[in-house]
Amino acid sequence: MTQIESLFVTRLYRSTLSELSSAPDAAELEASCLSIAEDDNAGQIWCEENDYPGYTSYASLNDLAWRFPIFKDLVEILDKHVETFVKDLQFDLDGKKLKIDSMWINILPEGGLHTSHLHTHSVISGTTYVTVPNGAGAIKFEDPRSAMMMAAPERQADARDELRKFIYVAPKAGEVLLWESWLRHEVSLNKAEEERISVSFNYGWE
Numbered sequence: 001m002t003q004i005e006s007l008f009v010t011r012l013y014r015s016t017l018s019e020l021s022s023a024p025d026a027a028e029l030e031a032s033c034l035s036i037a038e039d040d041n042a043g044q045i046w047c048e049e050n051d052y053p054g055y056t057s058y059a060s061l062n063d064l065a066w067r068f069p070i071f072k073d074l075v076e077i078l079d080k081h082v083e084t085f086v087k088d089l090q091f092d093l094d095g096k097k098l099k100i101d102s103m104w105i106n107i108l109p110e111g112g113l114h115t116s117h118l119h120t121h122s123v124i125s126g127t128t129y130v131t132v133p134n135g136a137g138a139i140k141f142e143d144p145r146s147a148m149m150m151a152a153p154e155r156q157a158d159a160r161d162e163l164r165k166f167i168y169v170a171p172k173a174g175e176v177l178l179w180e181s182w183l184r185h186e187v188s189l190n191k192a193e194e195e196r197i198s199v200s201f202n203y204g205w206e
Helices: 026-039 041-049 069-089
Strands: 012-016 098-108 114-117 124-131 139-142 166-169 175-180 185-187 196-205
Touching (some): 012 069, 012 166, 026 069, 026 098, 069 124, 069 196
Antiparallel strands (some): 012 175, 114 185, 124 196, 139 166
């Protein structure tokens, strides 16, 4: 009997922050992100020097949860989501645990995008979405096998998701996405007039 199976599955976790516990106040979280961006002179300089669209605290603030209580609360919520995802991935953590080791704010203006990248030295990466106006760019995930598909033809337009080379996910405010850190991804062009605000993070194995 003929049998066709899917091998080496790539998992994507998608939920709302409020699914497992009370989420931070959305308006307060947005205001905090905007206030931090306005006051973070070092971050603004880094973005300008590196032609980074909009603002990110990635290179300037590595202690958001210590500085601002709302981000401490956010980490406690994210810990629960990561714990759920880890169970699904069936990791053997060998008595250790995954712990957040970096968190940063992203404010993407109209016309801004983030090019393809991955997160080295981490196990789980993700983003929670604070403000997502209509027309804001989706997050694009790339099939990690792409480099090995040297002579493969293109997939049909209506191919199943698990067979596509790229998957586009249009997140909503209040959602959290998690994936394994080796998964290459990018943020598509923000076509909205309003800013797209998100908070990204990495979890390492300790």
